[in-house]
Amino acid sequence: MTIEVDYRFPPGVDAEKQAKVIAVGQTAGTWDARFSHREEVLKSHLAEVVSGITQPDGSSLVTIRFPEANVENDIPSLLTMIFGKYSMAGAAKVMAVRLPEHYGRRPKVGITGIRERLGVRDRPLIMAIFKPALGLSADDHGAILQEVAGAGLDIIKDDEILGDLEVAPTLKRLEACRQVLDQVKQQTGRTVLYAVNVTGAADKLIEKARLLVREGANALLLNVLTYGYSVLDSLAADPEINVPIFAHPALAGALCASPDYGMAYSVVLGTLMAYCGADAVLYPAHYGSLPFDAQEERRIRDSLRSRHVFPVPSAGIHPGIVPKALADYGQDVILNAGTGIMDHPDGPAMGVKAFFEALERVKSGEPFNLEAVPEGALRQALKKWM
Amino acid sequence: MTIEVDYRFPPGVDAEKQAKVIAVGQTAGTWDARFSHREEVLKSHLAEVVSGITQPDGSSLVTIRFPEANVENDIPSLLTMIFGKYSMAGAAKVMAVRLPEHYGRRPKVGITGIRERLGVRDRPLIMAIFKPALGLSADDHGAILQEVAGAGLDIIKDDEILGDLEVAPTLKRLEACRQVLDQVKQQTGRTVLYAVNVTGAADKLIEKARLLVREGANALLLNVLTYGYSVLDSLAADPEINVPIFAHPALAGALCASPDYGMAYSVVLGTLMAYCGADAVLYPAHYGSLPFDAQEERRIRDSLRSRHVFPVPSAGIHPGIVPKALADYGQDVILNAGTGIMDHPDGPAMGVKAFFEALERVKSGEPFNLEAVPEGALRQALKKWM
Structure with missing residues (x-):
């Protein structure tokens, strides 16, 4: 081969x-x-x-x-x-x-596994990011999670720049959030995934990931390019890390943004992530807040799906892009919104609800222009972001 | 701070x-x-x-x-x-x-430690690379090392693309080369360092590095940018890895070569390596075979030295550049030649001797033009490469 x-x-x-x-x-x-x-x-x-x-x-x-x-x-x-x-x-x-089909690694959890864990089979998944990005306490994280998880959110993640810092140590964030996740599970039967940002020198990072999983983390976030593909490889291979790994694209622009040097985004965030064991990969969406080429985005989507990895278009995602996202992606996509949920005029819970309203509206074929959308979470979101 | x-x-x-x-x-x-x-x-x-x-x-x-x-x-x-x-x-x-002075990590061995291990205090060190880069057996490596170590070489390294491959597994290369190193030590009292390329998924790589050191490896080579700075961090922190780590710049161009995107070479190969625990860092020399800016090279040199890390200008280094290298670097430099030693017309041992002749000639102030250089290893090298 x-x-x-x-x-x-x-x-x-x-x-x-x-x-x-x-x-x-x-x-x-x-x-x-x-x-x-x-x-x-x-x-x-x-x-x-x-x-x-x-x-x-x-x-x-x-x-x-x-x-x-x-x-x-x-x-x-x-x-x-x-x-x-x-x-x-x-x-x-x-x-x-x-690469040959058998090359590298496949996701342990992937699209099917993430859907099974969430018990959601037939629609895009909605994902939020804790904001402000750093400076909140562990308890603040718990309080935010309570709001958005209660509103039906599927997945939440740390901001990629929030490491294991004194202001909100990783284990303390997990502890505060796990209580909320357990409560939601008990009260509604729903699982919500929290992708905890795992950081540190390579060997310590892997140990910490195992510890986090033992302490109840049900997903991990890794800045693959700043820590190294070899770290993703180790996490993906580790039998103790039996939770989905969300790969963050931080630093990808340094490798990919130049037209004449480096590597294409579709190689770095598509092919290489898909052959290195990521379960879901974040990358900029062309209708988001970062400049991004629609064709590269499609290539990433297709590379990831060909290995059963969840595509996670990100950056500047808000409820207003849902019709476009559904047209581009269909159902197998995770829509990942930071401020697009957290900065909803009526609070994060309404941010989540706005996404579900948007999904419903597109599903039932109702028009999406502001005039046609009734008062409620979605209308407020469209007024702010469209 | x-x-x-x-x-x-x-x-x-x-x-x-x-x-x-x-x-x-x-x-x-x-x-x-x-x-x-x-x-x-x-x-x-x-x-x-x-x-x-x-x-x-x-x-x-x-x-x-x-x-x-x-x-x-x-x-x-x-x-x-x-x-x-x-x-x-x-x-x-x-x-x-x-970065603040106390940030990150310092080399465990560094310039002074490498000099102490070699017992060479007052001149540039001469380093070679096994060539052809891959396809040789472990025994071939031993035979090549015999030639160049006998000629007075200080350090040899694997080519960066030679991983732990069936054709010459890492442990077998080490075994074949260690016998030669032991023999040279017994016969001449001289230590020669062999920087073994350490590869694999992050946790396995760190285990392998420990194993290599236990098996007698006296230096390691790491492709820091393809494996990750976090892997270098782990190796540098590990008390069992008590040998110098040579950092290779593979992939640096993808991050650094564009004028308008990414990061400067002096950041990636200078500052960041120097604060991540590397003992010696390889990078292109501006008089080598890769296009490189002399000012960036000086910045890398100075960043590394400020943290007691050995600068290793590389790529297209041959005995003819010794006067320039001495003018630019003085004594605290490792001159790293691949084909510039291995492809000497009279064989690799003469390639090593040509470097030492060149060092002597510059030291004693003798002219370096071809007409002035007497028959011998250096003259043959100058005829080929100048």
Whole structure:
């Protein structure tokens, strides 16, 4: 089996030459007569330039095929091979990575498992983020959760910048929130997931994740790119971590936002996350508050779903985008709103209700323009955000 | 204590507005009257825009000061805060990060420790890389090491793309090479360091590193950016890993090469490595085979040295660059050559000897032009590479 990578070179670059530099320089390299006894094996590790086309804008798209025997069936060794040293060689961007079906890791929980845990099979899931992002106490978190969980929320997560800080230590947040989750379960039978942000040096982070799960955490949040794909890999492989892992895209722009350098968002947040064991992946939605390309968003969605990973379009999500989101995603999507729930004019509970009103309205085919929407949570949201 | 970050915005960006977006959006965020009871604490977590200047090219350089209480005294949480979500917001590049002296981690071994282990106090160290990069057997590695160690080499490392592969499993490479290292020690009293590439999912990687050290590894190589700064942090903190950690820059270009996005090389390979426990850091030299800015190289050198981390200019290093390297670096530098040693016309041992001849020649003030250099290893190298 082989690994195929598409590289884009901007106009003016000798793509044919660069493709050969990659195929040789990122694999066995060159050798002379002293290594003739290893000739066969050395050759078997070389990559191969499969195709190259010049695109209408003058840029080149080159496909290179790498032997799977060069890597360790994981994302870090893959990255080192396909773009390690070469990333420093000049303008080039990794546009797509195609991996063998069996490569890497699959989610332990994934779309089906998250739906089963929540007992929600037939609609998009609604997810909120604790806001303000940091500065609240653990008890504040509990109080906020009480409001939104009571209103029917499916999932809540820490803000990605809230680590294990003195102001609200991770275990204390979990403790405060778990009481609320237990209460909701007892009173309504509903499960609400709380994705706790897990942080720390790699070995400590993994220990902390196990501890959190033992203490009742039913989901985890990981900033995969600032901690490392190898950390996601470890968490996903760990039998004690039997809860869904939500992958956050923090830092992705540093790798992906440049047109001529780095890697495409659909590679970093789509393919690589999907082959590294994430259960759900957050990324910017093109109708959100961050500039994002609709086509890249579709590619991410499709990469994730092809491995049964939940797509979580995020950033600037509010009830007003529900019709668009349903048109783009159908049912298998988690709509993740921060201020779009927490800053609802009538409070976070109404923020949650506005999302469910929006889902119902689209489902029953009712018009979505402000004039047609009756007084209530959704109307208030549309007035604020549309 | 505070953390200061310089962001560069290209011409045309409203830098004042973006600076405020960062200062608020990457910290506490906004809040309303419901959180008036937490007003004081929330405010204490906000960042502050310290200064902003427009540069001659129309770009803006803005300095933002973040509270240290927002992060966990490590690099991953720092990255999430300073550039996590914002990296996806538009064109902006992190140009410098200034951390409190006590922040993060210091090297366990560092410049002094590496010199002590080698017993070499007064000259640059010479380092080689096993080539071809992958496809050799463990025994081939041993045979190559025999040649170069016998010629006086100080340090050798695996190529960064050589992981724990069937063709030459990591432990087998170590076993083959350790026999040579032991022999050299017995026969000459000299220590030669072999930086073994340590790979795998985070928890397995750390276990493997401990195993390698128990089995006699006297140095480790880590692809910090493909595995994660959190993995370096763990290795550096681990009392069992009492050997120097060489940090490889693989993938740095994906983060750093774009002029308008990502982070400066001097941040990623300088500051962040130096505060994360690396003992020596590899990066491209401006007179090497990769395009690299001399000023960025100086910044990396100075960041590393300020924390007693060994700078290791790399990529396209050969004996001909020794005069330049000595002028730029003086004695506290590791000159790291791959093909510049392994592909010497008269073999790798002569490649090593050529470096020592070059060091001697510069030391004694003898001219370095080809006409002046007598027959021998150095002359052959200059003929090939200059």
